[in-house]
Amino acid sequence: MDDTGGTSGDGARTTAANCVAFVGATGGAGTTRCTLEVAAALAADGADVGVFDAAFATQGLAAHVEGQIAPDLTALLTDEADAPLSDGLTTLDVAVPGRVAVCPAFAPFERFARAKTPDAARRLETRLTAAAERFDHVLVDVPPIAANQAIAAVNAADRAVVVAPGTTRGADAVQRMRTRLTHVGAEADLVVATRGTFEGADCEVPESGVVEPDGVPACLDDGGAFAGAIVELAAAAVGRDVSDAFDGGGLLSSVERYVN
Template identity: 45%
Template sequence: MTQTLALVGAAGGAGTTRLAVEIGATLTRTGRDVAVVDAAYETQGLADYVDTIEADVTELVTDGAPLDSVVQPAALETPGQLSLCPARAPFERLARAKTAGAAETLEKQIAAIALSHDVVIVDTPPVATNQAVAAVDMADRIVAVTPDSERGADALARLSGRVRDVGESIDAVVANFADGTPQVADADTRVPATETTAPSQCPSCLDDETAFAPAVAAAVEAALDTTVELDFETSGRLDGLLR
């Protein structure tokens, strides 16, 4: 059965898009087919991970673009397939994509994508737009991503309130860029920063020589309440990152 995950940024700059790609890539290592859908229309960050865009998510929900023109397979040598569904739109179409009607269409299209994938990850902005509400409303699991900082802890509290306001609750919390003393007390798992930041060099989770890959795997387990059957060389430097 397909699982739909709303990966919700607690604040701008939380690294939600990058983490969505990394979580998706990690899942493909286990043989799952995964789609990442960009509902963060303002930042449109997922587009940076795609070489060419025939049609984007906003065209899908406003102008009826064919679904297969939006779902872009990523070139990964993993047992499963990672597909990216980016947003890249001019202001006029962006405005139309944020309407309540377009949000309803987004829900239907995510359901359609789920028919051919094992997991659908929706890159979701802080819950203040129609498309964000649609994403958390239909998701099987809602996961907050927040920087591991005092700012991130404050942003998480605000996001938790917004999610409650729409009748939902957060299932797991990922503290991102977690390299020092933990600042987000409610985090279920922590993911360190990486030296690799350019989208063209990602995903980084395929490199088992760093602390990043097992930390992302732990984030997958927390996000989807599942077990990831991947083996990593663990050491003392990973303590506190995985859990």
């Protein structure tokens, strides 16, 4: 395995990955958290997972990366557009058979503004497409659809998962996000409610009790309802049953309806 993607046991490159966009219906929905938890669950099952931060304004993924972030994703789309993708990847320190390699956004306003231009958005789509050929799964943390890079992310993705707080406000935001996705030629393949639920949600992710960035991902140490919800979300979003990695033979019945 090199630092840009996955290989099979005999050294052959794996087939193209599923690229999934986790789209926040509103701010504070828990989109970054869901993206990282699902990535960890997939890696616990042995997958090589790439996580990309298209939420340039909030830059939430950077809080989970130790040390210097250079180049970040915005630099790979602007000043260092010719640099290899591997230059921007950091492997998270999680004890799993697979790997979670993240490409965060961590930039001054001037650069992340340039990273939102149409040309940079096209580069993002190209970067994600290339990553999907190298990783087993590519997950993208996407802000509400209101900027070029968010549109590029959903265009590059095979599926769009809308994440919303489990409140009336969250349910209303989902309807608005469905409309926006339709306007850019996409659709909501899955709706996730966090910290509560609402009618129409396909999956529910409860509170985990872990709120500090250095405690995330928490699903690997949970073993309870939170981990079970992440296992179900991974199956629904990616189509991969990871329950065996969580000593979860009993979880299989709850996720098999999502797995082909």
